[in-house]
């Protein structure tokens with residue numbers, strides 16, 4: 001542990017982007033609470049491979065408000081406080097509007113908003129007292145390019161991430177007086193299990209060609225942006241949404 005070691009909670013740290021984020025913080029000397037929902041064995045692997053010491057595992061279903069509250073308090077207790085919350089856990093479930101049953105449509109909307117948006121909002125709410133006690137800190141939300149570009153087969157997902165962006169902006173205003181920055185990172189497709197079906201499917205090459213680099217992002221590239229957004233140097237950039245999409249979707 002270095003003298004500047006921070007206490008960091010990463011939701012969805014059991015795999016994919018969250019795993020890379022947990023690793024990036026641990027590599028700079030921070031103590032990380034690796035959250036998992038269902039993938040306990042995977043989370044244990046992540047924990048075992050993290051450099052440094054003081055890391056812990058925490059569990060919660062992000063759709064369960066009580067569990068989320070307990071998870072945040074448990075992480076803060078185990079880490080000796082909380083300086084950074086990364087809202088990374090999320091689901092990407094298709095519900096094409098022209099072919100889905102109404103039943104499926106409702107199920108996907110309820111699950112997606114509960115995990116991606118309300119879960120992140122609840123984790124943030126419960127993190128605030130701990131961040132305040134630490135004298136300030138950062139909340140970084142893992143959003144998506146889909147919030148801007150649209151998600152025709154996954155409209156609930158696009159809406160959840162647009163909601164997350166608006167949530168981050170509102171909270172940036174609300175929490176600045178406490179010295180807490182709230183930001184978001186908006187990746188395009190990233191090489192993880194979430195995107196595997198799309199990237200390995202017949203449309204995979206077309207997705208890679210959306211970027212002039214001819215590829216999608218690596219989880220480590222998203223983690224690098226999160227690490228910066230969580231840093232004291234980025235505090236005045238509160239409210240921002242950083243694109244990590246290889247110029248596959250440009251906005252200004």
Ligand SMILES: NC(=O)c1ccc[n+]([C@@H]2O[C@H](COP(=O)([O-])OP(=O)(O)OC[C@H]3O[C@@H](n4cnc5c(N)ncnc54)[C@H](OP(=O)(O)O)[C@@H]3O)[C@@H](O)[C@H]2O)c1
Pocket residue numbers: 011012013014015016017018035036037038039040060061062063087088089090091092115142143144145186187188189190191192193194195
């Ligand atoms: N991959 C992409 O192309 C891409 C692009 C843009 C944005 N993103 C965003 O990046 C974030 C991470 O995605 P990823 O690609 O790393 O996905 P992933 O490999 O599918 O991992 C998803 C993570 O979220 C957790 N999670 C899902 N539902 C949960 C629930 N109900 N309760 C608790 N945890 C839950 C999972 O934990 P367990 O397995 O332990 O349940 C897992 O750690 C998501 O917010 C996603 O929307 C991804």
